[in-house]
Amino acid sequence: MSVAIEFKNVSKKFDKANYNAVDDISFTVNEGELVTILGSSGSGKTTLLRLTNRLIDPDKGEIILFGENIKTVDVIKVRRRIGYVIQQIGLFPHMNIKENISVVCKLMKWEESRIDARVDELLNLVGLDPKEYKYRFPKQLSGGQQQRIGLARALAIDPKIMLLDEPFGAIDSITRLKLQDELLSIHGGLKKTFLFVTHDIEEAFKMGNRVMIMNEGKIIQFDTPENIIKNPKDEFVKTLMNSAKEKTKLWEKYI
Amino acid sequence: MIIYFLKYYDKLLIALLEHLEIVLITIIISLILAMILTVFVQLSKIISTILTGFFSMIYSIPSLALFSLLIPITGLGKDTAIIVLVLYNQYILLRNFIAGLDNVDENIIEAAKGMGMSNMQMLIKVKIPLAKKSLFTGIRLAVVSTIGIATIGALINAGGLGTILFDGLRTMNVNKILWGSILSAGLALFADKILQKIENKSF
Numbered sequence: 001m002s003v004a005i006e007f008k009n010v011s012k013k014f015d016k017a018n019y020n021a022v023d024d025i026s027f028t029v030n031e032g033e034l035v036t037i038l039g040s041s042g043s044g045k046t047t048l049l050r051l052t053n054r055l056i057d058p059d060k061g062e063i064i065l066f067g068e069n070i071k072t073v074d075v076i077k078v079r080r081r082i083g084y085v086i087q088q089i090g091l092f093p094h095m096n097i098k099e100n101i102s103v104v105c106k107l108m109k110w111e112e113s114r115i116d117a118r119v120d121e122l123l124n125l126v127g128l129d130p131k132e133y134k135y136r137f138p139k140q141l142s143g144g145q146q147q148r149i150g151l152a153r154a155l156a157i158d159p160k161i162m163l164l165d166e167p168f169g170a171i172d173s174i175t176r177l178k179l180q181d182e183l184l185s186i187h188g189g190l191k192k193t194f195l196f197v198t199h200d201i202e203e204a205f206k207m208g209n210r211v212m213i214m215n216e217g218k219i220i221q222f223d224t225p226e227n228i229i230k231n232p233k234d235e236f237v238k239t240l241m242n243s244a245k246e247k248t249k250l251w252e253k254y255i
Numbered sequence: 256m257i258i259y260f261l262k263y264y265d266k267l268l269i270a271l272l273e274h275l276e277i278v279l280i281t282i283i284i285s286l287i288l289a290m291i292l293t294v295f296v297q298l299s300k301i302i303s304t305i306l307t308g309f310f311s312m313i314y315s316i317p318s319l320a321l322f323s324l325l326i327p328i329t330g331l332g333k334d335t336a337i338i339v340l341v342l343y344n345q346y347i348l349l350r351n352f353i354a355g356l357d358n359v360d361e362n363i364i365e366a367a368k369g370m371g372m373s374n375m376q377m378l379i380k381v382k383i384p385l386a387k388k389s390l391f392t393g394i395r396l397a398v399v400s401t402i403g404i405a406t407i408g409a410l411i412n413a414g415g416l417g418t419i420l421f422d423g424l425r426t427m428n429v430n431k432i433l434w435g436s437i438l439s440a441g442l443a444l445f446a447d448k449i450l451q452k453i454e455n456k457s458f
């Protein structure tokens with residue numbers, strides 16, 4: 001199994017901040033894994049993703065994707081090899097769904113017939129009927145549908161790595177559960193490496209082959225859900241587990 | 256008044272056409288220059304501050320004073336008027352262009368960058384279409400203000416509707432003053448309406 005993503009002692013401090021947003025982080029992710037990154041707001045999750053696709057560069061350390069130090073690769077090339085989905089989705093409001101999904105295909109001068117086929121394929125993959133949705137505009141879709149388009153757009157040119165930053169954060173819980181299952185089956189079918197950021201503990205443990213728990217820019221524990229639950233590494237992780245258990249107790253009380 | 260028009264319509268028409276010529280040349284040069292400067296401004300924050308500072312300073316100089324400042328260098332006539340008008344327009348256009356482009360939702364920019372668009376691709380495919388409203392506001396303001404200020408160009412022999420207006424003022428001829436004003440205001444209104452139509456049709 002080859003290593004898809006490797007961080008070696010990576011730190012990033014933003015201008016004017018007096019702490020590292022990402023603080024001396026090292027880890028490896030194997031090809032095909034779905035890793036969830038769990039942490040409270042401000043713990044450095046988004047920063048970690050944006051370092052991976054060179055939206056920002058680290059102050060210290062090395063980031064290696066499939067054996068290649070990304071510092072030596074042109075930023076545009078790095079980003080095109082990686083799919084990126086953000087919580088706010090960021091669809092282009094002036095383009096229809098087909099145009100949104102195929103922006104990068106167009107930049108890469110794909111033929112129209114190939115673009116058309118790819119858009120249909122992706123819409124089917126994310127569970128939206130191409131005939132119905134291809135020529136709609138983003139504002140004519142629900143939040144859940146928009147996020148499906150965000151996912152389709154990120155998958156357009158078949159990147160080997162997908163970065164998902166709280167993609168379901170603003171979506172109602174029923175749709176969210178559905179999208180989680182769909183994403184799992186998409187991941188299973190595609191053999192891509194996923195880094196999936198969330199601050200929802202159930203989501204992190206349900207989705208991840210391994211879960212990376214972050215706090216204040218550091219990785220506290222990075223292991224399979226089972227191992228973390230059996231052996232929480234420190235007080236912070238224990239507190240996190242307990243908060244999840246509290247929630248289930250609420251339900252058990254009335255059943 | 257009507258009689259005056261019927262008698263001197265050829266003179267009025269020539270002044271109007273001259274005016275139109277100055278305005279058209281000014282706007283074309285202004286737009287090309289403003290676009291180039293806007294692209295530069297996208298490259299660096301410092302360039303942006305320097306350029307907007309420079310043009311806002313120029314904009315604050317009264318037009319007559321600016322005309323007089325340039326006469327020793329570029330002489331009397333149309334060219335000097337056009338240079339002054341282009342300089343004024345840079346302030347109006349740059350301000351609106353920059354504000355429009357900077358106001359595009361940062362999440363959309365983040366997504367565009369993340370998918371590997373170059374700065375130029377992002378500008379053309381994303382920022383400009385989404386900043387359309389501000390861009391057109393700038394252009395419309397520039398056109399209307401050019402039509403107005405161009406009348407003052409008559410004082411340095413640039414020709415145009417200002418000639419009629421200032422002739423009228425000098426000789427206290429009400430008809431001339433009225434026709435000079437009506438044609439210049441009418442031209443401004445007409446140009447604004449046309450641009451509005453174009454704005455609604457485009458993209």
Ligand SMILES: Nc1ncnc2c1ncn2[C@@H]1O[C@H](COP(=O)(O)OP(=O)(O)O)[C@@H](O)[C@H]1O
Nearest residue numbers: 014015021039040041042043044045046047048
């Ligand atoms: N562009 C930025 N400029 C300055 N500080 C930032 C920027 N982005 C994030 N930060 C800071 O870095 C820390 C980590 O942020 P972030 O990675 O967004 O956390 P998370 O995604 O886990 O909520 C926070 O303290 C945040 O305020």
Ligand SMILES: [Mg+2]
Nearest residue numbers: 045046047165
């Ligand atoms: Mg975040």
